[in-house]
Amino acid sequence: MSKSTDIRPIGAELYLIPIKTRVPLKFGSETLTSVTIARCRLTVQDRNGNRSEGWGETPLSVQWVWPSSSSYEDRHQALKDFTNDLCEAWGYHEDWGHPIEVGHRFIEGQLVNLQDAFNRGREERLPHLAALVCCSLFDIALHDAYGNLHSVPIYSTYNAGFMNEDLSAFLEPATGSEVSFQGRHPSDFLVSKPPSSLPAWHLVGGMDPVTQGDLTGEEPEDGHPVILGDWIERDGLQCLKIKLRGNDFEWDFNRLVEVGEVSIRKEVDWLSADFNCTVTEPEYVNQILDRLRDEYPRIHGMLLYVEQPFPYDLERNRIDVHSVSARKPLFMDESAHDWRLVRLGRELGWTGVALKTCKTQTGALLSLCWAKAHGMTLMVQDLTNPMLAQIPHVQLAAHADTICGVETNAMQFYPEASSPEAKVHPGLYRRSDGKVDLSTLGQTGFGYRVDEIKRVLPPPVCAFGEIG
Numbered sequence: 447m448s449k450s451t452d453i454r455p456i457g458a459e460l461y462l463i464p465i466k467t468r469v470p471l472k473f474g475s476e477t478l479t480s481v482t483i484a485r486c487r488l489t490v491q492d493r494n495g496n497r498s499e500g501w502g503e504t505p506l507s508v509q510w511v512w513p514s515s516s517s518y519e520d521r522h523q524a525l526k527d528f529t530n531d532l533c534e535a536w537g538y539h540e541d542w543g544h545p546i547e548v549g550h551r552f553i554e555g556q557l558v559n560l561q562d563a564f565n566r567g568r569e570e571r572l573p574h575l576a577a578l579v580c581c582s583l584f585d586i587a588l589h590d591a592y593g594n595l596h597s598v599p600i601y602s603t604y605n606a607g608f609m610n611e612d613l614s615a616f617l618e619p620a621t622g623s624e625v626s627f628q629g630r631h632p633s634d635f636l637v638s639k640p641p642s643s644l645p646a647w648h649l650v651g652g653m654d655p656v657t658q659g660d661l662t663g664e665e666p667e668d669g670h671p672v673i674l675g676d677w678i679e680r681d682g683l684q685c686l687k688i689k690l691r692g693n694d695f696e697w698d699f700n701r702l703v704e705v706g707e708v709s710i711r712k713e714v715d716w717l718s719a720d721f722n723c724t725v726t727e728p729e730y731v732n733q734i735l736d737r738l739r740d741e742y743p744r745i746h747g748m749l750l751y752v753e754q755p756f757p758y759d760l761e762r763n764r765i766d767v768h769s770v771s772a773r774k775p776l777f778m779d780e781s782a783h784d785w786r787l788v789r790l791g792r793e794l795g796w797t798g799v800a801l802k803t804c805k806t807q808t809g810a811l812l813s814l815c816w817a818k819a820h821g822m823t824l825m826v827q828d829l830t831n832p833m834l835a836q837i838p839h840v841q842l843a844a845h846a847d848t849i850c851g852v853e854t855n856a857m858q859f860y861p862e863a864s865s866p867e868a869k870v871h872p873g874l875y876r877r878s879d880g881k882v883d884l885s886t887l888g889q890t891g892f893g894y895r896v897d898e899i900k901r902v903l904p905p906p907v908c909a910f911g912e913i914g
Contacts, residue, residue, distance in 0.1 A: 462526060
């Protein structure tokens with residue numbers, strides 16, 4: 447099966463952009479103070495020889511994709527090296543189709559092979575989550591290029607008019623389910639008229655000062671808020687995501703109460719709790735939720751959902767979590783690499799999925815379709831996405847019909863990094879009235895309007911195939 451609208455990649459170019467955080471961001475037992483943003487330009491061609499280019503970008507967030515006690519710099523270098531390998535693979539990837547079809551085949555085949563080859567002889571293997579993140583910028587760029595080539599928004603192409611195959615080529619229903627993917631496409635599960643603004647979730651990191659008493663005197667004096675109440679007032683925030691430790695019961699409980707009390711005073715509507723994948727027993731979460739219900743019922747009522755308390759590797763840690771999800775909606779994040787793991791999570795008792803474009807646009811869309819078809823709730827979570835990475839991220843949230851808005855926190859941790867993009871899309875890089883504004887997005891690809899963004903890029907670290 448083929449269509450005249452099919453494309454294939456013919457060239458790829460990679461840029462690495464280092465940025466530093468204004469304040470530290472804690473992931474589990476590690477702390478992020480800088481990150482490398484990987485950006486690519488992908489050139490594609492259709493069957494008639496017409497060409498276009500697309501852009502993709504993601505932070506290579508070492509601490510999130512590869513939690514380990516080994517050297518940060520060793521892991522950081524491995525991510526950059528593997529992204530370089532992927533640039534070559536995408537630059538010479540001779541496969542035709544719609545971006546979901548090409549992206550899916552690459553992820554299922556070539557990405558796995560490249561990861562195996564990269565890990566051969568390595569003392570510590572690059573995890574699959576890290577491989578997906580390194581791949582995501584190329585997959586995102588593929589979708590962007592396709593929309594640009596056909597002069598349409600990419601989300602208008604996830605249907606039978608552009609795709610050669612329906613969802614049954616990619617997905618299998620849960621055992622015993624009456625769900626069928628025959629004749630269905632992603633458009634059947636997406637919002638047809640997405641909103642032009644979204645409620646924005648603010649991240650309360652484990653090291654963030656909540657009150658004046660938390661200040662150390664080392665906070666930056668750069669004109670941005672420092673304590674939580676000031677953030678709430680400046681940005682009109684209504685939704686707060688609270689990072690917890692997952693291995694310190696009293697600290698976690700007290701943190702929920704402390705943030706909850708500030709939220710009540712400032713008239714915030716919703717809270718969520720992120721346990722950072724460090725919990726090993728459901729009873730830990732259950733006891734916190736039950737104590738919160740009994741002692742602080744209003745804060746308990748504000749808690750909209752609980753995010754990923756348990757270890758990343760769901761297949762090795764098949765923890766029955768029905769007792770947690772009976773108390774509050776329970777969302778997979780790091781564990782939800784693809785729809786198969788979403789299926790396993792559902793069997794174990796998870797009720798929702800937190801999607802991320804940094805696991806590839808293709809994978810996020812397929813997980814979205816599987817989850818919605820089986821009655822699971824959705825959220826779209828941030829990888830502290832700055833610059834271009836913010837745009838596919840909020841686009842996914844706008845089309846996904848999430849439980850409530852989108853998490854977006856790059857403006858907390860490195861706001862100046864996105865200054866060139868913010869001049870074109872101010873409402874995407876500064877929250878106002880508790881929301882982000884998508885109304886400035888363009889009408890082709892992801893709507894970056896990249897030609898209007900006056901960003902000076904460093905020299906590319908590699909280029910393969912035909913560029914431009």
